[in-house]
Amino acid sequence: MNKAIFLDRDGTINADKHYLHRIEDFEFLPGVIEALQKLQSAGYLMLIITNQSGIARGFYTEDDFLKLKCWMCEKLSLLGVKITDVLYCPHLPDAKIEKYRRVCNCRKPALGLFEQAIEKYRIDLSQSWCIGDKIRDCSLVEKSECRGFLIGNNEDAAVIDDVKKGKYRNVRYADNLLQAAEFIIGEEKL
Numbered sequence: 318m319n320k321a322i323f324l325d326r327d328g329t330i331n332a333d334k335h336y337l338h339r340i341e342d343f344e345f346l347p348g349v350i351e352a353l354q355k356l357q358s359a360g361y362l363m364l365i366i367t368n369q370s371g372i373a374r375g376f377y378t379e380d381d382f383l384k385l386k387c388w389m390c391e392k393l394s395l396l397g398v399k400i401t402d403v404l405y406c407p408h409l410p411d412a413k414i415e416k417y418r419r420v421c422n423c424r425k426p427a428l429g430l431f432e433q434a435i436e437k438y439r440i441d442l443s444q445s446w447c448i449g450d451k452i453r454d455c456s457l458v459e460k461s462e463c464r465g466f467l468i469g470n471n472e473d474a475a476v477i478d479d480v481k482k483g484k485y486r487n488v489r490y491a492d493n494l495l496q497a498a499e500f501i502i503g504e505e506k507l
């Protein structure tokens with residue numbers, strides 16, 4: 318069994334810009350590379366799980382998304398970080414592009430992509446974590462032994478406040494990915 322970090326992409330790894338899809342607009346958030354290096358050294362698989370409704374909305378194509386994904390993974394690989402997989406949902410129930418118009422089971426908070434990854438990479442959820450800037454990135458935490466972090470300021474202030482007050486079981490708050498990574502690694506040493 319493997320342990321994993323289920324990472325959101327936009328707003329967690331890179332700055333969340335409106336339906337980002339151009340390589341030249343992609344910007345790693347501060348501390349992200351260091352955070353990923355540390356988590357990898359601690360033995361976690363890196364699984365990116367991302368909603369990409371911009372594909373359904375016709376703002377960019379699946380191919381645009383895949384090109385950016387390859388570029389990002391290569392960039393990280395040069396810095397010593399291996400992304401095990403990137404799983405994405407291109408759907409929306411009212412999509413402009415018909416091909417992607419459906420009520421799917423993979424758009425977070427739905428768990429479809431998590432379930433695929435858990436099976437394919439034999440993930441032990443009791444040793445794994447979800448990290449994202451929206452509470453829906455931690456939907457797996459509610460349903461399993463997996464723990465999670467909500468990071469940054471992109472979620473509603475009331476939700477952030479509730480997370481800080483401990484109202485979401487097993488979801489903690491951190492300012493950014495590096496802070497979350499340091500907590501996770503600190504926890505391992507206990």
Ligand SMILES: [Zn+2]
Binds near residue numbers: 406408421422423424
């Ligand atoms: Zn989907």
